[in-house]
Amino acid sequence: MSMHGESEVLLTPAEVASLFRVDPKTVTRWAKAGKLSSIRTLGGHRRYRESEVRALLGAASEPAEGTDKA
Amino acid sequence: MSMHGESEVLLTPAEVASLFRVDPKTVTRWAKAGKLSSIRTLGGHRRYRESEVRALLGAASEPAEGTDKA
DNA sequence: ACACACTCGGGTAATTGGGGAA
DNA sequence: GCTGTCCCAATTACCCGAGTGT
Numbered sequence: 001m002s003m004h005g006e007s008e009v010l011l012t013p014a015e016v017a018s019l020f021r022v023d024p025k026t027v028t029r030w031a032k033a034g035k036l037s038s039i040r041t042l043g044g045h046r047r048y049r050e051s052e053v054r055a056l057l058g059a060a061s062e063p064a065e066g067t068d069k070a
Numbered sequence: 071m072s073m074h075g076e077s078e079v080l081l082t083p084a085e086v087a088s089l090f091r092v093d094p095k096t097v098t099r100w101a102k103a104g105k106l107s108s109i110r111t112l113g114g115h116r117r118y119r120e121s122e123v124r125a126l127l128g129a130a131s132e133p134a135e136g137t138d139k140a
Numbered sequence: 141a142c143a144c145a146c147t148c149g150g151g152t153a154a155t156t157g158g159g160g161a162a
Numbered sequence: 163g164c165t166g167t168c169c170c171a172a173t174t175a176c177c178c179g180a181g182t183g184t
Contacts, residue, residue, distance in 0.1 A: 010091035013156065023166055028157075031131070039090075039130045042105045043173045045156055047091045083147065093175050094147075113182045115147055 010039060010047040019057060080109060080117035089127060 016036075017024040031038040031046055036056070038046040083094040086106075090097070101108040101116055106126070108116040 012091065024156075025167085026165060029165080034131070034133045037130055037133050039127065041090055041092055041096070041173080042100045042103075042126065043096070043156090045173065084145095095176085096174055098148080099174085111182080113147090115182060 009050040011050050011053060013046055013048070016048050016053055019053060079120040081120050081123060083116055083118070086118050086123050089123060 011019075013024040013027050016027045020027070027036070027048070028046065030036040031048070036048060037052060038048055040046060081089075083097045086097045087094040097106070097118070098116065100106040101118070106118060107122060108118055110116060
């Protein structure tokens, strides 16, 4: 066996949906809306980058950060 | 130049499956469907071209990039 | 030659995609 | 505007036993 250790970890729609506590269809909508990048299998199913999902999960919108607009 | 002549890097079904986050059997199905070229070992096992796999993996839709260029 | 992991083949559930409506 | 659920068709995942690769 060879070890390259260079692959990007991809997540299935169900995985992402589970992480966000939403329906898999909703994750699909996010991908369609361009809010989330997706890689397609040769059969057309979507795979998502774990790193990107994690980043989005970590992006909290607490009332003490972001833009002080209003 | 990046030609190795006939020394093309080949990947095993498990390798390709890992890259696409699918089951090795699914990769086999892609090969049967002609969506992916495969080379057979003398025993009948399939091997895949890394360059081809990489090219197919590059088909990712990104959210909104190239817009933040003020 | 032995052992172990992987891949082969076929068949059957589960998931996903797309559209549309609540 | 956003999400969850319905339909149906396609794709994918897991079951087995047997052969291959190192």
